[in-house]
Amino acid sequence: MNTASRPSELKITDLRVASLKGAPFRSILIRIDTNQGISGYGEVRDGGSRDYALTLKSRILGENPCNVDRLFRRIKQFGHHARQAGGVCGVEMALMDLAGKAYGVPAYMLAGGKFRDRILCYCDTTSEPDGADMGRRLRERMDDGFGFLKMDIGLGNLKGRPDCVISPPGMQQTNSIMHPFTGIQVTEKGIGVLCEYVAAVRDVIGYEIPLAVDHFGHMGLESCIRVGKALDQFSLAWYEDMIPWQFADQYERLSHAVDTPICTGEDVYLKEGFADLFARRAIAVVHPDLASSGGILETKRIGDAAQEAGIAMALHMAMSPVAAMASVHAAAATENFMVLENHSVDDLQRWSSLVEGLPVPLIENGHIAVPETPGLGFSGLNDDMVREFADPDAPEPFGPTDEWNQLAAHDRLWS
Numbered sequence: 453m454n455t456a457s458r459p460s461e462l463k464i465t466d467l468r469v470a471s472l473k474g475a476p477f478r479s480i481l482i483r484i485d486t487n488q489g490i491s492g493y494g495e496v497r498d499g500g501s502r503d504y505a506l507t508l509k510s511r512i513l514g515e516n517p518c519n520v521d522r523l524f525r526r527i528k529q530f531g532h533h534a535r536q537a538g539g540v541c542g543v544e545m546a547l548m549d550l551a552g553k554a555y556g557v558p559a560y561m562l563a564g565g566k567f568r569d570r571i572l573c574y575c576d577t578t579s580e581p582d583g584a585d586m587g588r589r590l591r592e593r594m595d596d597g598f599g600f601l602k603m604d605i606g607l608g609n610l611k612g613r614p615d616c617v618i619s620p621p622g623m624q625q626t627n628s629i630m631h632p633f634t635g636i637q638v639t640e641k642g643i644g645v646l647c648e649y650v651a652a653v654r655d656v657i658g659y660e661i662p663l664a665v666d667h668f669g670h671m672g673l674e675s676c677i678r679v680g681k682a683l684d685q686f687s688l689a690w691y692e693d694m695i696p697w698q699f700a701d702q703y704e705r706l707s708h709a710v711d712t713p714i715c716t717g718e719d720v721y722l723k724e725g726f727a728d729l730f731a732r733r734a735i736a737v738v739h740p741d742l743a744s745s746g747g748i749l750e751t752k753r754i755g756d757a758a759q760e761a762g763i764a765m766a767l768h769m770a771m772s773p774v775a776a777m778a779s780v781h782a783a784a785a786t787e788n789f790m791v792l793e794n795h796s797v798d799d800l801q802r803w804s805s806l807v808e809g810l811p812v813p814l815i816e817n818g819h820i821a822v823p824e825t826p827g828l829g830f831s832g833l834n835d836d837m838v839r840e841f842a843d844p845d846a847p848e849p850f851g852p853t854d855e856w857n858q859l860a861a862h863d864r865l866w867s
């Protein structure tokens with residue numbers, strides 16, 4: 453076997469972080485170093501804290517990173533739904549990168565091998581007020597080679613238009629109240645405006661390309677159903693996160709009421725978080741973010757569980773090429789995978805240049821090629837680009853983190 457190191461003697465010696473801004477949002481790169489000169493890279497979910505990763509350092513120092521599942525089980529108690537999972541998931545990515553490098557195999561091999569050589573990507577596109585303009589922007593994406601699109605539709609399109617939205621006073625100005633509790637409803641006139649908008653988009657892009665829609669806004673289930681039924685005529689790829697994922701019974705009602713695939717999952721942590729949605733067959737597309745769902749191996753397990761329930765898996769992703777490549781390996785290794793998100797299409801050249809040893813741009817003709825190189829597939833980070841994307845308000849990239857070396861806690865979850 454041609455190994456990059458002596459895997460059975462590999463030990464973790466350090467964990468450091470670098471805060472990025474603009475790739476495309478705020479996220480934290482993780483670097484785990486070893487006693488054999490190889491390093492592994494991961495990333496904390498966009499919007500998460502450096503501390504989510506650093507608090508795990510004392511719990512993995514001195515351990516063999518190739519024991520990915522054992523270390524994951526040790527640290528997973530320090531994750532939770534949404535951004536709070538960022539440290540656990542980022543460390544898992546870095547362990548998979550290291551294990552792959554140690555054994556000289558791509559990370560997808562450690563997840564059981566691959567089902568495909570190229571990963572289909574869909575791109576987000578920020579909103580235009582006018583439907584025809586939005587259609588033209590999406591058309592440009594198609595001209596760039598994208599074969600799967602996503603846009604926003606919902607309360608945002610109705611802002612400032614009279615008689616479109618019913619709302620208790622002040623409720624449209626807050627985003628911290630869950631959808632069923634806002635009392636916000638959409639009127640028939642509002643639904644008409646949304647339909648005109650999507651019709652104008654479809655007029656430009658045609659009806660043959662998948663177009664997913666997201667960010668409906670915080671309205672109650674009954675308005676979601678009315679909007680969903682009205683938009684069914686446009687055969688959209690999915691309705692995303694119409695209501696919070698916690699309300700599986702409401703998702704079941706929604707799925708039964710409309711004829712478009714229903715999608716959620718980007719904030720759910722671990723396979724067990726998806727169990728109720730799967731058991732009820734409450735969605736048609738599950739949409740984990742690997743930086744919240746538990747990393748590469750757990751996301752494959754989630755995809756496999758979804759497959760048994762007849763549910764497809766798309767992947768949410770709004771981070772740097774590090775998390776993108778971790779997602780590529782999970783996507784390659786999961787049979788019911790459909791499509792992977794990308795938020796950096798308007799800055800693709802610069803974004804792709806953050807890592808070395810992979811094609812620039814990373815997305816070609818709407819796909820990312822599954823690399824055959826070890827670990828996550830890139831040879832390292834481009835230091836100049838890390839400095840360019842570094843958050844000016846954060847400590848220096850990959851500076852010392854010795855204050856996180858000592859464990860001063862008893863982690864056992866049972867007595």
Ligand SMILES: [Mg+2]
Nearest residue numbers: 666692693718
């Ligand atoms: Mg979303």
